[in-house]
Amino acid sequence: MKKGLLILSVAALGFAACGGGFQKGPSGLLYNIHNDVKGDSIADGDFISLNIIAKTDGDSVLYNSYELDRPSQTFVSKPAYPGDLFYAIKLLSKGDSATFKIDLDSAEAKGQPKPATIKGKYIIYTVKIEEVIHKDTADEKGFQSKVEAYFKAEGERSKNAEEKNIKKYVADSKVKADALPSGLFVATTTEGKGIQPVVGDSVVVNYTGKLLSGKVFDTSVEADAKKAKIFNPARAPYQPLSLIIGKGNVIPGFDEGVLKMKKGGKATIIIPSKLGYGEQGMPGGMIGPFTPLVFDLELVDVVQKNEVPTAAPVVPVAPAK
Known part of the structure; x- marks a missing residue:
């Protein structure tokens, strides 16, 4: 995780330790960073590859990238509100792993509808950041080339492992x-x-x-x-x-x-x-x-x-x- 301005902004929002190894963030966010690797933190527009498991309070699995035999990939969006999943992911860098508890009541209060099928207070995400390609606004073409090269390399890895x-x-x-x-x-x-x-x-x-x-x-x-x-x-x-x-x-x-x-x-x-x-x-x-x-x-x-x-x-x- 980046140790500069991000930590200052996090402190300003009142993060504090809480029971069970979790720390408190804004809008009811709870987070526990299991492995903290030195590196630049994830930012808006970055491309990330991550393994992720999403569960309810009752341990009902909503999504598990490990079952798909490949990590998930996405471009990091600007958080919809302080304390959502993208906000939490931006606390991490390549190689980090963490557990996040996203408060569904707080999300609903911020305009994010609570899924009708989920009865608990939290959605719990366990994530491991496998790769980060930082957005380069000065060289958009170069950034896209790096992302394409990543997908090509992942394809070759899957191809070579298939048999x-x-x-x-x-x-x-x-x-x-x-x-x-x-x-x-x-x-x-x-x-x-x-x-x-x-x-x-x-x-x-x-x-x-x-x-x-x-x-x-x-x-x-x-x-x-x-x-x-x-x-x-x-x-x-x-x-x-x-x-x-x-x-x-x-x-x-x-x-x-x-x-x-x-x-x-x-x-x-x-x-x-x-x-x-x-x-x-x-x-x-x-x-x-x-x-x-x-x-x-x-x-x-x-x-x-x-x-x-x-x-x-x-x-x-x-x-x-």
Whole structure:
């Protein structure tokens, strides 16, 4: 943390020690810096990469970047009010870690609506600052080049680690998975007794998609959605995905995995990024560049392309771009 003007301004706002190792900040902010590395503090407009866990008072996890196998990245905004999360983050520098308690009642009083689903007094953030690129107003182009170089380096890191991470997942899961020439892994958990689909057939599939960390990002199964705490009432009723297989309606690895199954069968497939969302990942989503995926599949039905398919609701799985 910077030891100059920032400390003076913090002192002027009346920070003081409080119980449990936390210190008091403005608007009910409580903070505890666990690791304080010397360096320039984060400022408005800086680019930061950080690992962050957000929880409620009752330890309900709202967000966990560690489950996504990559840190979060953002440009630092001017705080909406003294004591919000960006205000707290600006107390840190690269390498620092801390816990912040953001007072929701104070936030509401400052014009930040309290989330209806959160009943406690605080949202609790545990953060570790992995990288900081300080904004350079005198060289905006140079600043943007540094940010682009960071993303390129992170992409290369993920790319180089992907094969090793997949092999480790297969070994740790202790399932018998067949490695296909494409790079897809298929582990049959229940052998189907019905017909095997071919390209152009209509299929009905239950699926649960996960990252290697086990974090569920999508599912057609209501029980799995509730267990993973991603249940969305607006989506109910949860029902199987219906699609014509092998026509690019889903990511290539999903197509290939289903084509290896028989009606009534269940399988787990591990999809390398080249058969998923590739080097771009899913924009705005939790699937980053060079991210392998795991799908638990159940092939509920197969209607051959020369037959009339029965109607079934469609739950989209976005295809690769």
